[in-house]
Amino acid sequence: MPFDAPSDPDAFREKVRGWLEENCPESMRTPMPEDEVVWGGRREKFKNPDSKVWLERMANEGWTAPTWPKEYGGGGLSREQAKVLEQEMARIGARTPLFSFGLWMFGPALIEFGNEEQKKRFLPDIVHGKTRWCQGYSEPGAGSDLAGLQTKCEDKGDHYLINGQKVWTSYANEADWIFCLVRTDNTVKHEGISFILFDMESEGVETRPIKLISGSSPFCETFFSDVKVPKDQLVGEVNGGWKIAKRLLQHERSSISASGFGSARGTGMLELEEYAKIHVGTDGNGKLLDGDLRGRIADHQMYTKAFNLTVQRSQQQAKAGQEVGHTASIIKYAAAKMNQDKHELMIEALGTEGLGWEGEGFDRGAKMVTRGWLRSKGNSIEGGTSEINLNVVSKRVLGLRDHQ
């Protein structure tokens, strides 16, 4: 039954609650193991068949992208209504039906900068999880200095021709399409960049996964040799890609921080203080026996609390129409530090139990902590390094100038 959103907030909540009750399969109300996360796209296997049903039902309402306009497959909800949906999903422990760079990063940028034909063509498939997107930004010679990118895009009359290499392309080997920054003018820096879209199955595209210190391979090297791209797949103006790129980075920074780099919920991992209690021990009053570690855990948890309150504060301020610009960079910097500190403390609290790699003899959750600790080192590098974020704060927020 199609969902007709009532304008009265209480009635809306009532209706959402009823809809979820009816449509969210039981197994989708349990904590999600990592291998049941749905990223969508051509290669999606839906390890748990219920997750396919759940995605289809949610996508049919547009609720994988609740605030996107209905004409592009979104839910057409107001921010308040989307919040209600989120709360009601949390209430029953409903899983996020779709994880997607298309939803978090590319879609919002396309809504802002794409033409009508592009929006109609690409957005609905993102909502339904039919197309999985990856991000072609960093290059071997263009990391923090992203605008130094060299991947060449030539105008060949009826098509563009792309040659070059990207790196740190998240899940490029599993993605269907790429949104990509390319150089269309060599003579200028920021003003010579364009934003282009193409199918990863195009001839001349090759991906190679990169194995990380944590043992996992979420990133790839991606090579383009003579990749032909139809001309209607360039977004915005030729040489006008940098402003799209920057806006998209804001979405990326806030989505990385909002996800808190993943939490312990439902993964078999325990919280920091629980590990400390088990492995360090407590006295008769439940107080950790290692006073020094206890103080540092408390310090970290206060930082976490302060961080969460800051996110809440900036949301309230934004709602009240107050200026909260550049909070994203402060939040990204703080979130990276917070997550790294947490993992350092977890490894310390676990002692030798945190030093397993694979196989028997170590608790499953503890091995995830070990991998998570190594993975967390990337938090201050990806999506803008902490140093770049501090530069942004110094220059844009504090108005400190470069050497004259």
Place this chain on the structure above:
Amino acid sequence: MTFVLTEDQEMLRDTAVNFTRDELPVKHLRALRDAGKNGVDPEARQKLAELGFFGVLIPEEYDGVEMSMTAFGQVMEAQGRTLASTPLLQTACIGASAILLGGTEAQKKEWLPKIAAGEVTTALALDETSHHNPAGVATEAERDGQGYTLNGAKKYVQDGHHADVFIVVARTFGEAGDSHGLTLFLVPRDAKGLTVQALNTVDSHGAAHLTLDGVHVDDSHVLGAADKGMDVLEPVLDRGRIALAAEMLGSSLAAFEMTHEYMQTRKQFGQLIGSFQALQHRAAKMFTELELTTSCITAALSAVDSQRNDIAELASLAKARASETVHLVSNETVQLHGGIGMTDDHDSGFYMKRARVQEALLGSASFHRDRYAKLNGY
């Protein structure tokens, strides 16, 4: 939790910020110090009373202006900005709250209007060692017919050198270390047997050690139930901690602004020092800490207003974070100013000195980390 000020609160904030900037700048504290006043400032007290600042937390029926903790926090932040030495924390927050939460109707009628008018100032006489420890009180109160006799000593009582009335915490039951068995007493400054030793302190605000040698207190001066002083003391201390944290935020912000300004005027190697990345990143880190700490303090103030059940946790959060931030910023203020920051002529030293006193009062960062851990079950 509310993080956005109401119009009334904004107005009070502006009034307070303008007042301390114009009437009680750091220069004023310096003048008081140089004149040997030890932080005692009757004229400022009069002006604060005229502005109604003493009555922010006092209900209208007792002649107060009955605003909110969030409103009071704005006044504290403003006084922190200029390091103003005022009786507001001890009197308008701690004293008024203790009487409001623990006092009988007769006590409220007697004291609150005088506090709101700035006629009476109070000081909490609690700690007996050089570290904050509410349960550690050993000062004894022994029953004597119509009242009690107090014997003991109190250390570093804020405003003790000029307060009119002391709220003395003494033990009527059990022994030092027990939370149960404490009682609060209102003891006038001129009580027989009470000796006040004024202290010259590093922040130029002053304080006092008290000796209670057979001080008699009538039953009518007992504040709250005997033996159950902690029931009143804990919430009062938490309000005080939150208000003090707001003051510390004000000091941190002002020191940061001064440093930020200096980075954009001082030149070395032909460049503004603010254009050096090593310094820019330190400024950005301070800014981040200030943002995080601001959220903690705003949340804690709002928690008192909405009577949430996590006030204790948020009070410890606010006080600990404010302590870390005020040290970070005041130390960096001296370092980034270089040689001039080491001179008495410059204001940065005042901020660094006051920061240490602010941290020590009502529980250091370490005290509050410990309390936070306990409240969170480890």
